[in-house]
Amino acid sequence: MSNSKIILSALIALCVFSFLGFISTTLMAVFMLPIVFAFCVYDAAHNSTYQKAIRFSGADYCFIILCVVELICCANSIYKPNSESVALKILIITILYFFVRAFVTHAIQIRYLCSVITCFAAVLAAITLLFFIFHAQKYSELGSLEQYKGFYRPFGMLSNDWATVLLCLMPFSAISMLNANGKKTVLLAAANCLIIISILVSFSRGAYLSLALFVIASISFSALLKQGLFRRTIFLFSAITVLAFALTLPVAGSVATTIRMNKTVSQQKSVEGRLTKYTEALELFKRQPLLGVGGGNYTLAVERYCNAGQNDIFSPRCTNTYLQLLAERGIVGFCVYAALFVAVLLIVFRRARRGNVDAGILLSAILALMFREVTFSSFFEVDSIPLLFTLMCLIATNDYKDGEYEIFKH
Numbered sequence: 567m568s569n570s571k572i573i574l575s576a577l578i579a580l581c582v583f584s585f586l587g588f589i590s591t592t593l594m595a596v597f598m599l600p601i602v603f604a605f606c607v608y609d610a611a612h613n614s615t616y617q618k619a620i621r622f623s624g625a626d627y628c629f630i631i632l633c634v635v636e637l638i639c640c641a642n643s644i645y646k647p648n649s650e651s652v653a654l655k656i657l658i659i660t661i662l663y664f665f666v667r668a669f670v671t672h673a674i675q676i677r678y679l680c681s682v683i684t685c686f687a688a689v690l691a692a693i694t695l696l697f698f699i700f701h702a703q704k705y706s707e708l709g710s711l712e713q714y715k716g717f718y719r720p721f722g723m724l725s726n727d728w729a730t731v732l733l734c735l736m737p738f739s740a741i742s743m744l745n746a747n748g749k750k751t752v753l754l755a756a757a758n759c760l761i762i763i764s765i766l767v768s769f770s771r772g773a774y775l776s777l778a779l780f781v782i783a784s785i786s787f788s789a790l791l792k793q794g795l796f797r798r799t800i801f802l803f804s805a806i807t808v809l810a811f812a813l814t815l816p817v818a819g820s821v822a823t824t825i826r827m828n829k830t831v832s833q834q835k836s837v838e839g840r841l842t843k844y845t846e847a848l849e850l851f852k853r854q855p856l857l858g859v860g861g862g863n864y865t866l867a868v869e870r871y872c873n874a875g876q877n878d879i880f881s882p883r884c885t886n887t888y889l890q891l892l893a894e895r896g897i898v899g900f901c902v903y904a905a906l907f908v909a910v911l912l913i914v915f916r917r918a919r920r921g922n923v924d925a926g927i928l929l930s931a932i933l934a935l936m937f938r939e940v941t942f943s944s945f946f947e948v949d950s951i952p953l954l955f956t957l958m959c960l961i962a963t964n965d966y967k968d969g970e971y972e973i974f975k976h
Contacts, residue, residue, distance in 0.1 A: 643860025772941025819888030
């Protein structure tokens with residue numbers, strides 16, 4: 567098989583894995599594992615050219631250590647079936663990570679991947695708006711829509727979770743938009759605008775703040791690069807953001823209430839509930855501080871140790887991923903995850919300072935996601951979020967070859 571065919575095959579495989587993983591990590595594994603095995607066998611038969619080319623970075627070692635720690639925490643879990651499921655998902659994501667590290671080696675593969683994800687994101691955003699229209703028709707006569715966000719569940723998910731997923735899709739569409747020319751830029755800008763509108767109608771305060779952080783950070787990092795790029799970035803982001811707000815004028819009252827953050831009684835109770843959940847997480851952490859109660863066991867542990875016999879539980883979740891990490895994986899797991907985030911941030915920041923546009927956008931997205939997980943814990947609850955984060959890390963930390971292969975010609 568020629569080099570161009572390997573490049574094409576790896577790109578198609580990655581797109582398929584990403585689509586399936588967006589639905590379910592388990593579904594992705596069913597198709598991914600035999601295909602990855604086939605790639606490795608083929609490469610081994612040809613002197614392991616691709617696998618030997620991997621130069622391990624700090625992020626690579628962190629992913630490996632992460633799998634080991636998840637297995638250790640699983641062995642110490644208060645309920646092993648939950649932890650085994652979580653550990654398996656982390657292992658599958660790590661296999662995907664190293665598959666991409668080995669076989670996705672050219673910039674053209676990444677450009678096509680971002681284009682595919684952008685098209686997928688635009689379709690999802692359009693369908694999301696249809697969900698919202700049906701929701702608004704049902705509840706708009708009862709009062710302000712932000713009061714009924716608990717009943718708004720696009721694709722059957724909590725609106726807070728879905729807003730985080732959309733936030734994770736934004737950097738891929740933003741990269742495609744900033745690298746495009748002519749009419750294609752307009753189409754990609756429209757896709758980004760749809761995503762922003764879909765985030766706005768979630769009426770999630772944390773999502774609003776994370777979106778603002780992403781946009782401001784993206785513009786700020788572009789200022790470190792070429793002056794022309796800075797002007798292009800600020801123009802495109804300003805245009806799509808203003809247009810998105812203009813198109814949400816029919817629900818401007820609910821958007822404005824959300825922006826005020828702590829105006830309504832519901833918002834105030836939400837803040838109080840989150841503070842209560844933080845206390846619960848710290849209480850669980852104190853019970854098993856070293857290795858935690860085990861991945862996936864937060865709700866079970868809270869019910870067993872903190873809320874036994876109580877029916878007024880604000881939420882079964884922690885609502886803060888970092889405290890959830892402490893409770894479920896203890897100090898050991900928390901430190902390993904923190905090391906992974908720090909390693910990724912340092913590598914991406916260096917690449918952004920060297921003038922890599924994509925790295926600046928992805929660094930902004932990772933920072934926005936990290937902030938988002940302070941306000942609502944979706945990372946370990948929704949399969950697509952670790953997948954999209956892993957793709958961000960891969961694109962942001964790797965140095966891809968610039969050779970232009972006509973991969974669809976042969």
